[in-house]
Amino acid sequence: MTFHYMNAIELEIDEIKNVTDKCFGPLYEKDVYKKTYKTTLICKLKNKIIGYAMLINLKVDHDELLPYSFKYFNEAVYKNLFSLAVLPEYRNKGIAQKMLKIIHRQNKKKPIILYSRISNEIALHIYEKIGFVIIKTIHKYYKDPEEDAYLIMLK
Numbered sequence: 001m002t003f004h005y006m007n008a009i010e011l012e013i014d015e016i017k018n019v020t021d022k023c024f025g026p027l028y029e030k031d032v033y034k035k036t037y038k039t040t041l042i043c044k045l046k047n048k049i050i051g052y053a054m055l056i057n058l059k060v061d062h063d064e065l066l067p068y069s070f071k072y073f074n075e076a077v078y079k080n081l082f083s084l085a086v087l088p089e090y091r092n093k094g095i096a097q098k099m100l101k102i103i104h105r106q107n108k109k110k111p112i113i114l115y116s117r118i119s120n121e122i123a124l125h126i127y128e129k130i131g132f133v134i135i136k137t138i139h140k141y142y143k144d145p146e147e148d149a150y151l152i153m154l155k
Contacts, residue, residue, distance in 0.1 A: 006042060010034075013030065053103055055112070068111045114127070115141060117142055
């Protein structure tokens with residue numbers, strides 16, 4: 001199997017949303033994808049999107065993130081890996097790892113921050129392999145079901 005990695009285009013929004021829905025259920029409204037497709041890396045197999053990594057700029061909401069922030073339209077923001085998904089039938093093939101490496105290479109000058117459920121051991125293992133480190137635990141970050149999150153960074 002040959003996987004192809006590229007930046008998403010607007011025509012692929014529905015397909016990216018479909019990957020999310022199959023992996024997690026309906027999490028985001030279509031507007032989220034419209035706002036983020038330009039910073040979404042996709043993985044394709046035979047012209048079918050089988051995974052994506054969505055990177056966005058988020059406003060700094062914790063003081064400990066200020067050292068990793070940069071100015072964007074006079075606001076302190078940081079790079080956030082907002083969503084990462086690979087269709088279940090294509091997992092364990094190195095796709096998520098490859099997407100994270102590409103995103104890291106494309107954003108070398110700015111750290112990438114993400115939040116992960118503390119129970120998501122598979123994702124945590126992938127993040128650790130790439131070089132992400134846990135900055136802190138945020139209690140009750142997730143609501144449904146309620147769970148703590150790790151705030152994780154890749155420099």
